[in-house]
Amino acid sequence: NAGVTQTPKFQVLKTGQSMTLQCAQDMNHEYMSWYRQDPGMGLRLIHYSVGAGITDQGEVPNGYNVSRSTTEDFPLRLLSAAPSQTSVYFCASNRRQSSYNSPLHFGNGTRLTVT
Amino acid sequence: RKEVEQDPGPFNVPEGATVAFNCTYSNSASQSFFWYRQDCRKEPKLLMSVYSSGNEDGRFTAQLNRASQYISLLIRDSKLSDSATYLCVVNQAGGFKTIFGAGTRLFVKA
Numbered sequence: 093n094a095g096v097t098q099t100p101k102f103q104v105l106k107t108g109q110s111m112t113l114q115c116a117q118d119m120n121h122e123y124m125s126w127y128r129q130d131p132g133m134g135l136r137l138i139h140y141s142v143g144a145g146i147t148d149q150g151e152v153p154n155g156y157n158v159s160r161s162t163t164e165d166f167p168l169r170l171l172s173a174a175p176s177q178t179s180v181y182f183c184a185s186n187r188r189q190s191s192y193n194s195p196l197h198f199g200n201g202t203r204l205t206v207t
Numbered sequence: 208r209k210e211v212e213q214d215p216g217p218f219n220v221p222e223g224a225t226v227a228f229n230c231t232y233s234n235s236a237s238q239s240f241f242w243y244r245q246d247c248r249k250e251p252k253l254l255m256s257v258y259s260s261g262n263e264d265g266r267f268t269a270q271l272n273r274a275s276q277y278i279s280l281l282i283r284d285s286k287l288s289d290s291a292t293y294l295c296v297v298n299q300a301g302g303f304k305t306i307f308g309a310g311t312r313l314f315v316k317a
Contacts, residue, residue, distance in 0.1 A: 125305075134211065134294065134307035135251070182250055195241055196296075196305065198250035 094118050098183050098199035105173040105206045113168040113202050115183030121197070122188035124166040125150070126158065128179040129201075135182065141166055142188065173206045180204070208233055213295050213308035220315055224285045228311045230278040230295030237306075240271055242280050243294040245310065251294055254280075285315045 099114045117124065125140035137150030141160040155177060157169040166185075170177060180203050184196040213230045220226050232240075240257035255262065257269040257278055268281040278295055295308035 127307075132215070132309060134209075134309045136307075137305065180248075195253040195256065196251075198252070201248075201250050203248075 096183055096185055096197050096199035098181075098202055100202060101200065103202060103204050105170070105204065107173060107175060107206060109173050111170050111173070113170075113181055113183075113204075115166045115168065115199060116164050117166075117183075117185040117197070118164065119185060119197065120163065121185035122163070123194075124160065124183065124185045125196070126156070126166070126168045127182045127184065128152065128177075129182060130179050138168065138181075170204075175206045178204060178206045209309075210234060210306045211295055211297050211308040213293075213311050215309060215311060217312040217314055220285055220313070222285055222287060222315055222317055224315075225281065225283045226285055226313065227282075228280045228293055228295075228313075230280075230308055232276050232278070232295075232297045232306070234297070234299060234306075235273075235276060237276075237297045237299050239298040240278050241296040241298075242267075242269055242278075243296055243307075245292045245294055247291075251307075254293070282313075285313075287315050287317060289313060290315045 096117045126138040127135040129135045136152050139158040141147045147158050183199040186194040186196050211232050242254040243251040244254045245251040257271045261270045266283045270279045292310040292312050294310045297306045
């Protein structure tokens with residue numbers, strides 16, 4: 093059971109480039125989410141999805157797009173990378189039933205540097 | 208004011224010490240509470256849920272005071288392997304909203 097799988101682990105982009113961070117989970121979790129973590133700050137929610145075909149914005153959505161075509165996959169797209177998007181990105185999933193009581197399962201993270 | 212606030216530390220303690228972390232949250236509608244552990248450059252992992260009656264898992268004890276909107280984590284008999292960042296996490300029902308504190312860094316030294 094792989095849990096939550098994120099790729100790539102590391103990425104360097106130039107300003108203006110676009111890319112997609114991949115996230116897949118094999119636990120049949122309804123909820124999936126993307127967070128970014130910056131030094132001295134807690135994880136901040138970028139986008140989330142409560143099921144296939146349904147996505148919504150979190151706390152810091154600007155500059156990012158998501159889609160949820162299947163239960164398993166939740167890719168995060170950077171449209172035009174900026175240095176302010178240099179961060180560590182985590183994908184997470186959890187169950188829908190009593191979701192507020194359901195802890196998050198995280199992927200290993202993607203360390204992104206934008207130059 | 209941040210929705211979830213933690214003392215950033217770092218806490219530097221010797222092996223065998225007892226250490227306590229505190230966390231406050233601002234939204235009284237918060238429904239569930241967790242402590243996560245994060246090792247350097249790794250993903251957060253669930254340490255324990257926090258219940259109103261208080262709960263214990265081995266050397267770890269978590270407490271919740273809803274009236275004061277305060278959560279605590281007590282670690283007894285600290286081990287070198289306890290060195291990590293401890294994240295206070297608060298969930299709100301009625302929508303997907305998980306709020307993370309910035310974390311408290313713990314260093315346990317021999």
